[in-house]
Amino acid sequence: MGSIAKIHEMLTTKQCSCSELTKSYLREIEKSNGELNAYVNVTGDEALKTAAIVDEKIASGEQIGMLEGVPMTLKDNLSTKGIETTCCSKILKGYKPIYNATVWDILSKQNAVMLGKTNMDEFAMGSSCETSCFGGAANPFDTGHVSGGSSGGVASAVGANIAPYGLGSDTGGSIRQPASFCGIVGLKPTYGAVSRYGLIAYASSLDQIGPITKTVEDASIVFDAISKYDDRDSTSKGNVGGDTYSKLNNDIKGLKIGIAREYIDGVRDDVKNAVLNAAKVYESLGAEIVYFDLPALKFALPVYYIIACAEASSNLGRYDGIRYGYKTIHYNGTHDMICRTRSEGFGEEVKRRILLGTYVLSAGYYDAYYKKAQNLRGTIIKAFNNAFENCDIILAPTVPMTAFETGHAVSDPIETYLTDICTVPVNIAGLPGVSIPCGFNAKGMPIGMQLIGKSFNEATILNAAYKYQQAAPENFKDTKWGVKL
Amino acid sequence: MKYELVAGFETHIELATKTKIFCGCTTRFGGEPNSHCCPVCIGLPGTLPKLNRQAVRYAIMAGLATHGEIAEISKMDRKNYCYPDLPKAYQISQLYAPLSIGGYVELSNGRKIRLHHIHIEEDAGKLIHRHGDTYVDYNRGGVPLIEIVSEPDIRSIDEAREYVEKLQQVMRYIGISDCKMQEGSMRCDVNISVRPEGTEKLGTRTEIKNMNSINNIARAMEYEFERQVDLIESGGKVVQETLRYDDATNTTSPMRSKEDAHDYRYFRDPDLVTINVLREEVEEIRTSLPELPADKCRRYIDELGIPEKDAQLLTKYRKISEYFDAAREGVKSPKTVSNFIIGQIFRRTETESDKEVFDVSVTPEQLNELVKLLDSGKIRNNLAKSTLEKMLDSGKGALEFISESDMGGLDEETMITLCRQAIEENKKAVEDYRGGKEKALKALLGNVMKNSRGKADAAAAEAKLKEMIG
Numbered sequence: 045m046g047s048i049a050k051i052h053e054m055l056t057t058k059q060c061s062c063s064e065l066t067k068s069y070l071r072e073i074e075k076s077n078g079e080l081n082a083y084v085n086v087t088g089d090e091a092l093k094t095a096a097i098v099d100e101k102i103a104s105g106e107q108i109g110m111l112e113g114v115p116m117t118l119k120d121n122l123s124t125k126g127i128e129t130t131c132c133s134k135i136l137k138g139y140k141p142i143y144n145a146t147v148w149d150i151l152s153k154q155n156a157v158m159l160g161k162t163n164m165d166e167f168a169m170g171s172s173c174e175t176s177c178f179g180g181a182a183n184p185f186d187t188g189h190v191s192g193g194s195s196g197g198v199a200s201a202v203g204a205n206i207a208p209y210g211l212g213s214d215t216g217g218s219i220r221q222p223a224s225f226c227g228i229v230g231l232k233p234t235y236g237a238v239s240r241y242g243l244i245a246y247a248s249s250l251d252q253i254g255p256i257t258k259t260v261e262d263a264s265i266v267f268d269a270i271s272k273y274d275d276r277d278s279t280s281k282g283n284v285g286g287d288t289y290s291k292l293n294n295d296i297k298g299l300k301i302g303i304a305r306e307y308i309d310g311v312r313d314d315v316k317n318a319v320l321n322a323a324k325v326y327e328s329l330g331a332e333i334v335y336f337d338l339p340a341l342k343f344a345l346p347v348y349y350i351i352a353c354a355e356a357s358s359n360l361g362r363y364d365g366i367r368y369g370y371k372t373i374h375y376n377g378t379h380d381m382i383c384r385t386r387s388e389g390f391g392e393e394v395k396r397r398i399l400l401g402t403y404v405l406s407a408g409y410y411d412a413y414y415k416k417a418q419n420l421r422g423t424i425i426k427a428f429n430n431a432f433e434n435c436d437i438i439l440a441p442t443v444p445m446t447a448f449e450t451g452h453a454v455s456d457p458i459e460t461y462l463t464d465i466c467t468v469p470v471n472i473a474g475l476p477g478v479s480i481p482c483g484f485n486a487k488g489m490p491i492g493m494q495l496i497g498k499s500f501n502e503a504t505i506l507n508a509a510y511k512y513q514q515a516a517p518e519n520f521k522d523t524k525w526g527v528k529l
Numbered sequence: 530m531k532y533e534l535v536a537g538f539e540t541h542i543e544l545a546t547k548t549k550i551f552c553g554c555t556t557r558f559g560g561e562p563n564s565h566c567c568p569v570c571i572g573l574p575g576t577l578p579k580l581n582r583q584a585v586r587y588a589i590m591a592g593l594a595t596h597g598e599i600a601e602i603s604k605m606d607r608k609n610y611c612y613p614d615l616p617k618a619y620q621i622s623q624l625y626a627p628l629s630i631g632g633y634v635e636l637s638n639g640r641k642i643r644l645h646h647i648h649i650e651e652d653a654g655k656l657i658h659r660h661g662d663t664y665v666d667y668n669r670g671g672v673p674l675i676e677i678v679s680e681p682d683i684r685s686i687d688e689a690r691e692y693v694e695k696l697q698q699v700m701r702y703i704g705i706s707d708c709k710m711q712e713g714s715m716r717c718d719v720n721i722s723v724r725p726e727g728t729e730k731l732g733t734r735t736e737i738k739n740m741n742s743i744n745n746i747a748r749a750m751e752y753e754f755e756r757q758v759d760l761i762e763s764g765g766k767v768v769q770e771t772l773r774y775d776d777a778t779n780t781t782s783p784m785r786s787k788e789d790a791h792d793y794r795y796f797r798d799p800d801l802v803t804i805n806v807l808r809e810e811v812e813e814i815r816t817s818l819p820e821l822p823a824d825k826c827r828r829y830i831d832e833l834g835i836p837e838k839d840a841q842l843l844t845k846y847r848k849i850s851e852y853f854d855a856a857r858e859g860v861k862s863p864k865t866v867s868n869f870i871i872g873q874i875f876r877r878t879e880t881e882s883d884k885e886v887f888d889v890s891v892t893p894e895q896l897n898e899l900v901k902l903l904d905s906g907k908i909r910n911n912l913a914k915s916t917l918e919k920m921l922d923s924g925k926g927a928l929e930f931i932s933e934s935d936m937g938g939l940d941e942e943t944m945i946t947l948c949r950q951a952i953e954e955n956k957k958a959v960e961d962y963r964g965g966k967e968k969a970l971k972a973l974l975g976n977v978m979k980n981s982r983g984k985a986d987a988a989a990a991e992a993k994l995k996e997m998i999g
Contacts, residue, residue, distance in 0.1 A: 244574040249799035361618025405794035
């Protein structure tokens with residue numbers, strides 16, 4: 045049973061109160077966060093306030109919703125009114141939004157119990173969580189390894205059972221990659237399915253908010269709840285494909301699952317084998333595996349970095365110390381103040397991407413880089429559309445490797461960029477993608493696979509993911525940490 | 530060597546929408562600093578813009594009113610630069626696909642000043658310098674603007690003046706802005722260059738900013754034209770730069786501010802979707818536009834027989850032409866109505882802003898009633914004029930001042946009586962007239978008119994006097 049359903053049952057059958065449950069999570073956070081560094085801000089008081097409200101409702105015999113009273117966490121780039129939201133950057137330390145992100149509005153109205161804000165790569169730029177100004181989060185399977193990024197804190201917390209579920213954000217793989225590294229489930233919805241209003245922007249045409257959970261059914265419940273049309277986000281469409289929860293257990297006989305050769309060829313053997321084994325499991329469930337070529341994939345990484353950095357260089361222009369956030373102390377005039385504030389407030393990786401983004405948009409280079417990247421983006425979208433003429437979903441590795449050791453990513457940024465190679469194409473095409481665990485390497489570190497669907501076909505990929513989870517539950521391994529439900 | 534002035538304008542006009550272009554904050558002028566703001570227009574992290582369709586509609590109206598072609602597909606772009614009055618460090622504007630393309634403003638000399646395009650964008654906040662410190666007020670940030678870019682077709686300062694005045698007039702007419710330069714709802718930047726008369730090649734241009742009145746624009750252009758000519762004649766070269774106009778010294782000087790960032794790194798704003806402008810919507814807007822002043826003026830001249838100068842006065846402000854059109858309903862001669870308005874009512878609306886508002890104490894219906902009395906012959910012109918003055922003083926209708934006995938003109942008996950009375954009281958004038966002095970009759974006529982309280986028909990009275998004098 046998924047964590048959310050389990051907790052809902054526990055609360056409604058009065059096995060424990062919401063306050064008791066919340067307290068046990070807070071205790072476990074206190075015990076393990078020192079080692080895991082998953083949380084950067086624990087909001088115990090607010091959590092207990094909400095828990096008390098839920099307990100009153102239950103005591104008075106009122107019905108409670110599925111997500112009501114379920115503790116959870118938010119990545120620290122999601123705006124929470126009155127609660128510090130830093131994007132794990134020095135430049136936003138102390139910043140408290142005066143409004144809620146839409147997704148948090150939705151969940152808090154349902155009395156979700158937020159335990160705190162979790163760790164991330166600074167401004168979501170990174171693949172290990174180590175560019176965070178608070179230091180990286182640890183992998184619950186082996187703390188000498190990274191949790192992944194950029195939603196590393198959410199993945200670490202969920203994998204270590206110190207949050208039943210969390211919301212992360214995914215621009216080039218930031219939900220799916222940490223989910224893969226930590227052996228759990230991470231869903232990046234179709235671009236436009238979930239409102240971005242309140243998500244502190246990294247790359248506006250790529251960012252999406254999504255759930256990170258222990259099980260597929262948890263991801264389904266949360267996605268159904270947060271995928272609502274929001275007229276404050278002009279790119280928002282809501283859940284065009286309809287609810288996913290009722291379709292999880294649909295029969296997948298005859299489902300055509302495509303595998304792109306380019307995806308499989310570029311990854312390490314242990315990852316390749318795990319994914320191919322999963323394909324066999326699907327065949328045993330009656331699905332049909334179809335191999336095809338997707339040569340456009342080779343453009344994905346440069347297209348991603350050009351577009352993402354260009355948009356980021358613009359989105360991050362507003363951090364100048366004038367209205368909020370960090371401001372340098374000694375300066376000579378406005379221009380000097382802004383330069384010093386940004387040089388001191390931003391970390392190395394953020395500065396690297398801002399410089400790159402500014403460069404590709406600059407006069408003389410716009411056509412050669414940005415415009416070309418946008419054109420190639422169209423090519424990649426077409427390539428996926430063509431692929432989907434011959435299959436219903438695409439099966440691929442999530443990351444070419446398992447979680448690397450801490451400190452490894454920082455020493456080699458380019459190699460780190462290459463770890464995004466399986467995830468970025470999905471963001472470029474705006475498609476939904478879910479990562480689920482499909483095996484372990486020799487050292488017991490989790491391997492993840494992706495199911496990629498057509499636009500607004502979350503129901504299909506979650507259905508396929510659920511069926512796999514049922515057929516291969518041994519890959520959804522628990523860790524020693526946290527609250528045992 | 531004679532030099533020719535070549536100029537083009539970039540005019541920013543604040544649209545009179547109720548709310549800002551990307552959020553629901555009010556566009557109302559004034560208010561405590563930073564009180565008309567919200568997370569979106571302050572650009573707080575995580576916020577997103579939402580396009581106000583009323584701003585798009587107003588921009589389309591502006592495009593149609595200047596004979597532009599409205600784009601079917603229009604896009605919003607980010608113009609990136611760093612300045613404290615720009616909270617997102619980029620301005621959402623349009624570069625690649627503006628809402629209106631082409632168009633023109635026609636001048637009285639028959640020349641058409643072509644427009645390059647019209648686009649919409651958001652305004653920035655305002656910097657306030659006080660006691661050595663600089664403060665920022667974001668109330669104005671996010672107010673919708675249209676930017677009207679002309680081709681360098683202007684060839685004289687008079688043309689420049691007229692171009693700006695005509696733009697002002699049209700935009701006020703269609704009701705999208707009050708275009709008040711002193712209040713900042715209309716701002717003009719001039720691009721000006723010189724070239725030897727008769728040559729084709731454009732000279733290097735300079736851009737003059739910061740002129741808050743049409744007179745300042747004229748003065749600044751005059752100064753800059755002279756400065757460029759002097760520079761070239763003394764062997765120098767005009768440098769392309771941005772200048773500010775100082776009205777105290779009547780000079781232009783290079784701007785030192787950081788606004789001169791040349792590379793704005795424009796790219797399509799990913800937070801906003803393509804603006805699809807349906808042809809049906811454009812047609813609906815076109816039919817809902819009021820008749821434009823130039824067309825109305827022409828119609829008054831051609832169809833109603835109003836002299837050109839009068840027609841221009843009547844169509845200068847929309848409220849005056851609306852008043853005129855209401856007042857002339859069913860009258861014999863619209864020119865009569867026009868004369869009353871221009872001759873008498875205008876004296877009660879002395880300033881331009883009075884004329885623009887045209888809040889007069891006499892309603893068009895009341896004027897209409899008065900003119901119809903005149904048309905029916907029930908009263909004479911002099912009485913009508915004096916009655917109108919009384920109406921303007923009191924706001925009451927004509928019939929308050931004209932009694933039954935005033936109407937119907939003068940009967941024959943009374944006419945003879947008055948003429949006899951005039952002859953008897955002005956024996957000298959009668960003798961002078963009989964002696965050949967034609968003008969002497971006027972004194973007698975004046976006497977009759979006065980005693981008839983304006984009811985007598987002047988021509989008939991004159992004829993009667995002549996008859997009686999012999």
